[in-house]
Amino acid sequence: MTKRLVKQQSRNYLCNFLGxxxxxIVLIFLFIIILFPFYWLITNAFKVEQEYFASPPVILxxxxxxxxxxxxxxxxxxxxxxxxxxxIATGTSIVxxxxxxxAAYTLINGALPKKLKNVFAGWFxxxxxxxxxxxxxxxxxxxxSLHLMDNVLSLILMNTSFNLPLVILLMIGFYQELPYxxxxxxxxxxxxxxxxxxxISTPIVKLGLIATGMLTFINSWNEFLYAxxxxxxxxxxxxxxxxxxxxxKGLIWGPMAAMGCxxxxxxxxxxxxxxxxxxxxxSAGALKG
Amino acid sequence: xxxxxxxxxxxxxxxxxxxxxxxxxxxxxxxxxxxxxxGFGLSFFKYKLNLQRAPIFNGIGNYIEIFQxxxxxxxxxxxxxxxxxxxxxxxxxxxxxxxxLSDDSKITRLLISLLMIPMIIAPVAAGTLWRMMLDRTxxxxxxxxxxxxxxxxxxxxxxxxxxxxxIFVDCWQFIPFVAILVLSSIKAIPITLIDxxxxxxxxxxxxxxxxxxxxxxxxxxxxxxxxxxxxxKVFDTIFVMTQGGPxxxxxxxxxxxxxxxxxxxxxxxxxxxxxxxxxSMSLIAWGFxxxxxxxxxxxx
Numbered sequence: 362m363t364k365r366l367v368k369q370q371s372r373n374y375l376c377n378f379l380g381x382x383x384x385x386i387v388l389i390f391l392f393i394i395i396l397f398p399f400y401w402l403i404t405n406a407f408k409v410e411q412e413y414f415a416s417p418p419v420i421l422x423x424x425x426x427x428x429x430x431x432x433x434x435x436x437x438x439x440x441x442x443x444x445x446x447x448x449i450a451t452g453t454s455i456v457x458x459x460x461x462x463x464a465a466y467t468l469i470n471g472a473l474p475k476k477l478k479n480v481f482a483g484w485f486x487x488x489x490x491x492x493x494x495x496x497x498x499x500x501x502x503x504x505x506s507l508h509l510m511d512n513v514l515s516l517i518l519m520n521t522s523f524n525l526p527l528v529i530l531l532m533i534g535f536y537q538e539l540p541y542x543x544x545x546x547x548x549x550x551x552x553x554x555x556x557x558x559x560x561i562s563t564p565i566v567k568l569g570l571i572a573t574g575m576l577t578f579i580n581s582w583n584e585f586l587y588a589x590x591x592x593x594x595x596x597x598x599x600x601x602x603x604x605x606x607x608x609x610k611g612l613i614w615g616p617m618a619a620m621g622c623x624x625x626x627x628x629x630x631x632x633x634x635x636x637x638x639x640x641x642x643x644s645a646g647a648l649k650g
Numbered sequence: 651x652x653x654x655x656x657x658x659x660x661x662x663x664x665x666x667x668x669x670x671x672x673x674x675x676x677x678x679x680x681x682x683x684x685x686x687x688x689g690f691g692l693s694f695f696k697y698k699l700n701l702q703r704a705p706i707f708n709g710i711g712n713y714i715e716i717f718q719x720x721x722x723x724x725x726x727x728x729x730x731x732x733x734x735x736x737x738x739x740x741x742x743x744x745x746x747x748x749x750x751l752s753d754d755s756k757i758t759r760l761l762i763s764l765l766m767i768p769m770i771i772a773p774v775a776a777g778t779l780w781r782m783m784l785d786r787t788x789x790x791x792x793x794x795x796x797x798x799x800x801x802x803x804x805x806x807x808x809x810x811x812x813x814x815x816x817i818f819v820d821c822w823q824f825i826p827f828v829a830i831l832v833l834s835s836i837k838a839i840p841i842t843l844i845d846x847x848x849x850x851x852x853x854x855x856x857x858x859x860x861x862x863x864x865x866x867x868x869x870x871x872x873x874x875x876x877x878x879x880x881x882x883k884v885f886d887t888i889f890v891m892t893q894g895g896p897x898x899x900x901x902x903x904x905x906x907x908x909x910x911x912x913x914x915x916x917x918x919x920x921x922x923x924x925x926x927x928x929x930s931m932s933l934i935a936w937g938f939x940x941x942x943x944x945x946x947x948x949x950x
Binding site for chain 1: 660662663664666667668670671673674677678680681682684685686688689692699746747749750751752753754757758761763764765766767768770771772773774775778779780781782783785788789790793797822826836837839841844853854855857858861862879882883885886889890903904907908911912917920921924927928931935
């Protein structure tokens with residue numbers, strides 16, 4: 362009992378200077394304001410049409426319908442958007458993790474002068490800083506001239522570019538933690554860089570690869586700016602379709618809420634699967650920059 | 651930042667090293683360098699994509715025109731207002747919330763995982779969520795307001811309020827981001843420091859101002875810098891919620907570049923705006939880095 366008490370105390374960093382009652386109130390408020398919008402989204406997705414426009418608003422729907430999802434699929438091509446989003450996010454994750462881990466591995470263990478490696482690492486850092494919108498117009502022009510408009514490939518390419526710097530920085534961290542003796546030993550055994558990368562080092566950091574891959578997946582799943590610029594009809598991902606529900610005349614409530622659920626929940630599931638990795642990955646990504 | 655490692659150089663490995671870097675080089679060249687240089691070149695031309703006319707060299711004409719464009723000046727003003735207000739709210743509230751969540755009980759741990767939800771969902775989805783909640787006639791927020799006797803507010807339709815609505819949604823998404831990062835840097839402080847202060851009878855406020863704040867200050871500055879620079883990338887939320895309107899009340903730099911370049915197809919003109927944007931972003935980044943080195947020097 363006392364031991365547990367000591368253990369608990371030793372991790373208590375609480376420095377709440379606003380007093381206990383304020384803390385409780387603020388935290389409860391925080392809880393509500395974070396969760397309520399999601400509750401609202403889910404209930405709206407299952408509400409029947411007249412309940413959107415009821416006054417007072419219906420907090421607890423009396424009738425549940427799946428009509429909104431059916432509408433989203435039939436009238437608004439939910440599956441096409443889903444397919445595109447999945448293709449873009451999966452493609453981006455695979456390309457980014459592959460190219461990124463190769464580059465990171467070379468920057469740690471490759472046979473290049475150290476100065477050159479530092480220059481490259483610095484370059485990837487700078488790359489991470491600039492806003493994506495800066496190249497929007499030239500990219501739009503180039504993609505248009507190449508007749509790659511409305512093509513999933515161009516979106517995979519752009520998303521890869523935005524995620525590569527972060528992935529490389531994270532992967533450098535993983536490869537750096539490996540004991541150098543492993544590398545040395547396999548080098549003495551005559552393994553080339555390629556063999557060491559494929560058979561020795563990468564299998565050990567597999568979990569890191571998966572975590573960064575998922576981070577990339579979320580980022581490209583959520584991406585909107587280039588999706589809206591580079592797609593017209595065929596390659597439209599979910600984020601663009603959902604923005605289309607907001608029209609000059611008002612909102613198309615039901616299908617919009619249904620599609621919102623489809624956009625939000627895969628990401629929440631991924632987050633739930635990799636909570637710890639996510640925090641450390643994010644803080645590393647933010648703070649190394 | 652790289653640990654130097656002794657490497658037995660073999661010619662085969664040098665070749666592989668370069669081969670390993672090629673994919674990244676190719677991707678970054680196609681998507682970043684070539685477009686950047688191309689955009690810089692275009693910014694000196696008069697070029698509209700929808701007219702069947704070759705680009706005309708315009709010198710610095712585009713730049714002169716931009717500075718006379720009231721819409722551009724407005725976009726810059728709105729963007730700076732948005733960035734300063736949103737980031738200061740996010741930083742101060744985020745830090746306070748981090749101090750409130752820094753114990754180790756089950757409830758706070760649950761809250762921390764819930765906190766991650768707003769920041770990982772798509773900004774488009776966040777905008778849509780709040781667009782539904784804040785709808786003038788059918789939104790639940792206005793209903794709650796009328797319930798307590800306040801007038802319903804046109805959150806998105808009123809040009810004086812719309813920008814605050816955007817700031818609110820941005821805060822909703824990114825206060826958790828700030829709180830979680832500050833929290834993880836608070837937890838990196840040696841606990842003995844804080845325990846010792848507590849034994850000596852320091853109040854929580856003293857612990858916060860004398861120990862936690864000075865130690866986490868470098869991290870806080872970096873987070874502020876990231877958020878401040880991100881505030882100039884805001885696009886998704888505006889696009890979904892207000893489209894830059896009503897009128898031009900929430901027009902900001904990214905939406906301005908988008909409208910001029912992609913909507914009106916004024917390729918040269920919007921490239922010039924982008925070039926100005928890069929220059930000012932670099933200046934801001936340089937300022938922050940300067941601030942940070944100064945602080946590192948002070949700590950010694």
